[in-house]
Amino acid sequence: MSNQNIETAKEKFQKLIEEQLNRIEQMKQGSDWLDFSSLKPIIIGSCWGDGIGEVISKHAQYVLTEVLKKESEEGKIQIKDIAGLTIENRAKHNAAIPEDVLEELKACHVILKGPTTTPQAGDEWPNIESANVAMRRYLDLFANVRPVKIPQEGVDWTFFRENTEGAYVLGSKGMDIGEDLSFDFKVITEQGAERIIRMAFEYAKKNGKQRVTVVTKSNVVKTTDGRFSRVAKRIAQEYKGIECDEWYIDIMTAKLIDPARRKDFQVMVMPNLYGDILTDEAAQLQGGVGTAGSANIGKRWAMFEAIHGSAPRMVKEGRAQYADPSSMIRACAMLMRHIGYVAEAEKVEMALEVCGQFEKKVTITGRDSGATGQEYTDYLLSWVNNSQLKSRWEEEVNKLASSSA
Numbered sequence: 303m304s305n306q307n308i309e310t311a312k313e314k315f316q317k318l319i320e321e322q323l324n325r326i327e328q329m330k331q332g333s334d335w336l337d338f339s340s341l342k343p344i345i346i347g348s349c350w351g352d353g354i355g356e357v358i359s360k361h362a363q364y365v366l367t368e369v370l371k372k373e374s375e376e377g378k379i380q381i382k383d384i385a386g387l388t389i390e391n392r393a394k395h396n397a398a399i400p401e402d403v404l405e406e407l408k409a410c411h412v413i414l415k416g417p418t419t420t421p422q423a424g425d426e427w428p429n430i431e432s433a434n435v436a437m438r439r440y441l442d443l444f445a446n447v448r449p450v451k452i453p454q455e456g457v458d459w460t461f462f463r464e465n466t467e468g469a470y471v472l473g474s475k476g477m478d479i480g481e482d483l484s485f486d487f488k489v490i491t492e493q494g495a496e497r498i499i500r501m502a503f504e505y506a507k508k509n510g511k512q513r514v515t516v517v518t519k520s521n522v523v524k525t526t527d528g529r530f531s532r533v534a535k536r537i538a539q540e541y542k543g544i545e546c547d548e549w550y551i552d553i554m555t556a557k558l559i560d561p562a563r564r565k566d567f568q569v570m571v572m573p574n575l576y577g578d579i580l581t582d583e584a585a586q587l588q589g590g591v592g593t594a595g596s597a598n599i600g601k602r603w604a605m606f607e608a609i610h611g612s613a614p615r616m617v618k619e620g621r622a623q624y625a626d627p628s629s630m631i632r633a634c635a636m637l638m639r640h641i642g643y644v645a646e647a648e649k650v651e652m653a654l655e656v657c658g659q660f661e662k663k664v665t666i667t668g669r670d671s672g673a674t675g676q677e678y679t680d681y682l683l684s685w686v687n688n689s690q691l692k693s694r695w696e697e698e699v700n701k702l703a704s705s706s707a
């Protein structure tokens with residue numbers, strides 16, 4: 303190993319430290335939350351993504367357009383297509399998000415984003431950074447909120463995944479030093495941990511939850527996870543009625559598949575990579591990653607998406623039209639709730655449960671043995687527009703409550 307290699311690495315590391323210290327300064331300055339009630343129109347950017355992303359986001363956009371038709375006609379909302387986030391265009395510009403696309407995104411208030419392909423070394427695309435990760439960082443979307451429900455078991459989880467730090471923020475800034483040595487970095491800041499943990503506690507308080515579970519590996523990853531854990535304990539002091547416990551990520555993944563214990567978890571908050579892993583597991587328990595939506599929330603912008611990727615395998619095998627659009631439709635509901643259309647969001651959420659968990663008249667299998675995404679979307683919209691929706695949903699929920707009592 304030459305001294306030159308070490309010197310170069312030191313310089314790179316110094317730059318990374320400076321960048322993070324600057325980020326801390328910005329977080330300290332803070333900014334106000336965007337007030338949607340004062341905006342007319344609220345501009346919703348719709349990025350279709352690629353792979354199955356293109357197919358399922360069109361279904362989701364259709365639901366959004368149908369449900370908010372009146373608001374759109376009255377000029378309260380405006381939906382703008384943003385076409386340039388495909389892997390082809392990102393590869394052409396050799397950028398995670400090309401400059402002009404980023405400007406288009408910033409001109410919106412909220413974004414509905416379809417899955418986008420994240421290249422990996424050795425595949426057909428240049429190994430550029432993930433568009434998701436870049437968007438979360440550029441727009442400072444620090445909270446990744448992922449609800450998962452299994453009504454028949456009484457499971458109602460909300461995951462708060464830190465979205466701008468952890469193993470992700472510098473994931474594409476690691477370095478190879480000499481022939482044989484590779485480094486990646488993980489970052490946790492006091493301010494970054496505090497804002498996501500506080501959001502989880504505030505959510506618990508507002509929604510009558512009695513428990514917030516912090517997930518780390520602070521017994522081994524002592525410095526960064528250690529800080530996350532310490533910040534959580536400090537903040538928990540301010541929320542007296544809410545129990546706060548800490549679980550390590552390994553046992554947490556085990557407990558999620560323990561039917562006797564899993565319904566006891568309510569709100570979970572964790573660093574980035576643990577949240578990535580745990581929420582896929584949770585979504586699978588709910589019915590598959592295709593059923594889960596995700597809100598990426600910052601003070602100025604918010605982006606709503608599926609929790610899964612663009613499924614290139616499905617596209618290659620000619621199955622894109624059979625992809626489950628529920629994840630993106632759930633993302634739509636989260637978007638509507640975020641911008642103040644709570645009743646509309648509830649309708650879509652109830653319809654998702656009636657169609658996906660209770661009635662199941664049309665089912666998706668991801669193959670031609672099941673319905674197409676379009677057929678499923680039409681089924682779902684027929685329930686959204688059905689005046690019996692609420693009573694049907696309540697009837698099913700009451701049935702579950704009495705069978706578990």
Ligand code: IPM
Pocket residue numbers: 420432434435578608609610611
């Ligand atoms: C998710 C996805 C992304 C992530 C990928 C596509 C980069 O898995 O949103 O969970 O790892 O965050």
Ligand code: MG
Pocket residue numbers: 578579582609610
């Ligand atoms: Mg993931």
